[in-house]
Amino acid sequence: RGDYLARAGNCAACHTAPGGALFAGGFGMQTPLGAIYSTNITPDPASGIGRYDFGDFERAVSRGLRPDG
Numbered sequence: 001r002g003d004y005l006a007r008a009g010n011c012a013a014c015h016t017a018p019g020g021a022l023f024a025g026g027f028g029m030q031t032p033l034g035a036i037y038s039t040n041i042t043p044d045p046a047s048g049i050g051r052y053d054f055g056d057f058e059r060a061v062s063r064g065l066r067p068d069g
Helices: 002-008 054-063
Strands: 028-031 034-037
Antiparallel strands (some): 028 034
């Protein structure tokens, strides 16, 4: 499920730096406030989003909330 959500959300686009490992983070996005660097994420069920359901994923992406709050 996490792999599906990561692909559907195109998470690699922002969570993979050019030439970097997939989902390892470090992608710099320039904003008026300065650079913001993406975090490391993984579809792994133990340490990433592998057990997220759609609601968990939506809250994480839109509100920055993990399933445990």
